[in-house]
Amino acid sequence: MRNTQGCFSFLPDxxxxxxxxxxxxxxxxxxxxxxxxxxxxxxxxxxxxxxxxPMFDLKDAKGVMMELDDCxxxxxxxxIRMNAFDSTRGFETVTMSFIVNRPKVEPEIIMRRTExxxxxxxxxxxxxx
Amino acid sequence: xxxxxxxxxxxxxxxxxxxxxxVLDELDRELIGLAPVKQRxxxxxxxxxxxxxxxxxxxxxETPTLHMSFTGNPGTGKTTxxxxxxxxxxxxxxxxxxxLVNVTRDDLVxxxxxxxxxxxxxxxxKAMGGVLFIDEAYYLYKPDNERDYGxxxxxxxxQVMENxxxxxxxxxxxxxxxxxxxxxxxxxxxxxxxxxxxFPDYSDEELGRIAExxxxxxxxxxxxxxxxAMAEYVxxxxxxxxxxxxxxxxxxxxxxxxxxxxxxxxxxGRVSADDLSTITEPDLRASRxxxxxxxxxxxxxxxxxxxxxxxxx
Numbered sequence: 001m002r003n004t005q006g007c008f009s010f011l012p013d014x015x016x017x018x019x020x021x022x023x024x025x026x027x028x029x030x031x032x033x034x035x036x037x038x039x040x041x042x043x044x045x046x047x048x049x050x051x052x053x054p055m056f057d058l059k060d061a062k063g064v065m066m067e068l069d070d071c072x073x074x075x076x077x078x079x080i081r082m083n084a085f086d087s088t089r090g091f092e093t094v095t096m097s098f099i100v101n102r103p104k105v106e107p108e109i110i111m112r113r114t115e116x117x118x119x120x121x122x123x124x125x126x127x128x129x
Numbered sequence: 130x131x132x133x134x135x136x137x138x139x140x141x142x143x144x145x146x147x148x149x150x151x152v153l154d155e156l157d158r159e160l161i162g163l164a165p166v167k168q169r170x171x172x173x174x175x176x177x178x179x180x181x182x183x184x185x186x187x188x189x190x191e192t193p194t195l196h197m198s199f200t201g202n203p204g205t206g207k208t209t210x211x212x213x214x215x216x217x218x219x220x221x222x223x224x225x226x227x228x229l230v231n232v233t234r235d236d237l238v239x240x241x242x243x244x245x246x247x248x249x250x251x252x253x254x255k256a257m258g259g260v261l262f263i264d265e266a267y268y269l270y271k272p273d274n275e276r277d278y279g280x281x282x283x284x285x286x287x288q289v290m291e292n293x294x295x296x297x298x299x300x301x302x303x304x305x306x307x308x309x310x311x312x313x314x315x316x317x318x319x320x321x322x323x324x325x326x327x328f329p330d331y332s333d334e335e336l337g338r339i340a341e342x343x344x345x346x347x348x349x350x351x352x353x354x355x356x357x358a359m360a361e362y363v364x365x366x367x368x369x370x371x372x373x374x375x376x377x378x379x380x381x382x383x384x385x386x387x388x389x390x391x392x393x394x395x396x397x398g399r400v401s402a403d404d405l406s407t408i409t410e411p412d413l414r415a416s417r418x419x420x421x422x423x424x425x426x427x428x429x430x431x432x433x434x435x436x437x438x439x440x441x442x
Contacts, residue, residue: 052247059226060258062296067254 001108003041006081007098016065019100023061023082031084031095032056033064037075041107042127051075054085068100077103138182148220149174156213161342162335163206169326170214177221194323195223195298196290198266198312200305201328204374207302208262210328214300215260224298226258234268237282245278249285256297266301267311287317331374336363340378344408349386354410366418381416388412 004010014022026033034054038045051071055064064082071080080101083094108128116122144150153174156167176193183189195218199207212229219227232252239245253261263269269286271277290299301318303311305327312319331339337360344350351359366377389412393400 055254057255058257059228059255060296062225062257062293063254066250066257 001106003079003099003102003106005041005043005097005099007096009099013102014098014100019068019082020061020065022096022098023064026082026084026096027058027061027064029084029086031086033058034083034085035064035067035071035080036083037071037078037080037101039078039103040127041079042109042125044125048079048081051080054083056087072101076101079103135185138185140178140182143178143182147178147222149178149217152213152217152220156210160206160209161338162331163210163328166206166210166326166328169324170210170217173324174217174221177218177223181221192223192295194294194321196322197298197300197324197326198308198318198322199300199302199326199328200308201302202304202330202374204376204378205328205330206375207328208264210326211260211262211300211302215298218260218298223295224259225296228259229262230256230259231262231264233264234279237263237269237286238278240278242278245281246285249282253285253289253297257293259297261297261299263299263301265303267303267307270311270314272314283315283318287321290321333360333363333367336375336378339375340382343379343382347386349382349406349408351408352410355408355413358410358413362413362416362418369418381413381418382408384416385412388415 002009008014008022023033032054035051036048037051038048052067055067058064068080068082078101079099081097081099084096086093086095109125110128112124112126114122114124153167153171156170160167177195180189180193197214199211201207208231211231215224215227215229218224230252236252237245237249239248269279269283271279286299289297299322301308301322312322337356340359340363341351341356362381363378366372366381371377385408389408392409392412393404
């Protein structure tokens with residue numbers, strides 16, 4: 001099942017040129033780009049593994065793309081996303097996040113319906129492999 | 130879209146349009162002396178311009194090797210020229226961003242095993258799309274210590290210089306003799322560096338002009354007697370140890386300004402704008418250079434004390 005978290009996730013996968021262009025945009029606004037990966041695409045899993053530190057003080061997208069290549073080499077069959085961090089005082093938050101790599105076969109996210117006390121129903125989601 | 134290749138290119142127009150002319154003019158205007166360096170840069174610019182035209186006409190596809198080495202004594206303008214070079218390469222479209230990242234050994238080499246590679250990569254990432262300027266590059270290689278981590282940095286650098294030729298340009302700088310030894314020990318660098326530019330020392334007359342332009346930039350000037358003293362200072366300072374060309378001059382001027390401020394402060398009465406912006410002869414004459422010179426490591430003072438002790442014994 002196609003994971004639709006972050007920007008551009010309803011579009012076809014971004015090519016490397018398109019990723020470069022997006023990173024260029026982030027850098028042009030002085031955002032620091034960080035790379036993260038995970039094999040657990042559950043929407044509640046907000047803690048992805050960091051691939052190195054967020055990259056401050058870069059001028060050109062090539063630096064980010066080099067890291068992405070390295071990350072793909074190591075974790076090619078996992079989700080990889082890029083986070084752009086805006087350090088402006090008062091914001092200090094991730095302002096943009098998009099997936100740049102997906103596993104070949106994406107895991108399903110299935111819904112479980114459980115009856116609990118008084119026949120009320122609880123819904124939970126889990127990643128099925 | 131029309132994709133036909135043009136059959137001819139007007140090099141003059143290219144030269145004007147690309148803004149290369151502005152950079153070269155700026156170089157001529159702002160840097161005093163350095164005639165051979167300017168000549169080399171002009172030649173390099175011509176080569177790159179022609180190369181670019183060839184690419185446009187479909188005659189060549191290779192990115193030319195642009196890595197350079199600047200050799201010369203301290204204070205001869207290597208960093209300043211590197212800055213201009215970054216601008217030049219940017220105008221010509223050989224680097225995408227045209228910024229200069231200035232590093233030394235400390236920024237590249239780590240302190241323990243496994244520290245060097247991430248550190249070097251970090252610097253390289255920052256330099257992507259611009260120019261990486263490695264000052265005192267020969268420090269990277271320490272032949273007397275085979276476990277030195279500098280070697281690791283060198284290997285990463287070589288790899289990037291080869292594989293990312295269109296992403297960044299590396300300029301290595303240092304004293305001529307030590308750089309020669311460095312290149313002899315690391316033949317990989319010599320073959321990857323296409324342009325070797327040698328920075329000559331400034332002549333006394335040029336240093337005098339540099340002093341004046343430095344003062345002018347800060348809104349000061351010499352009175353005629355001070356001008357003569359400065360000329361004398363340059364001659365004397367050159368003969369003394371640790372002479373660093375324009376940098377020595379800058380330091381001398383900083384100290385002269387300090388003395389000028391002290392002089393004005395200790396004298397009574399009101400001062401005019403003219404007083405405030407004039408460096409006079411005594412401000413310069415008070416320098417140790419005129420009284421036998423610097424004694425940076427204290428060796429002369431030690432000798433003097435020893436002599437005294439012998440005399441007394």
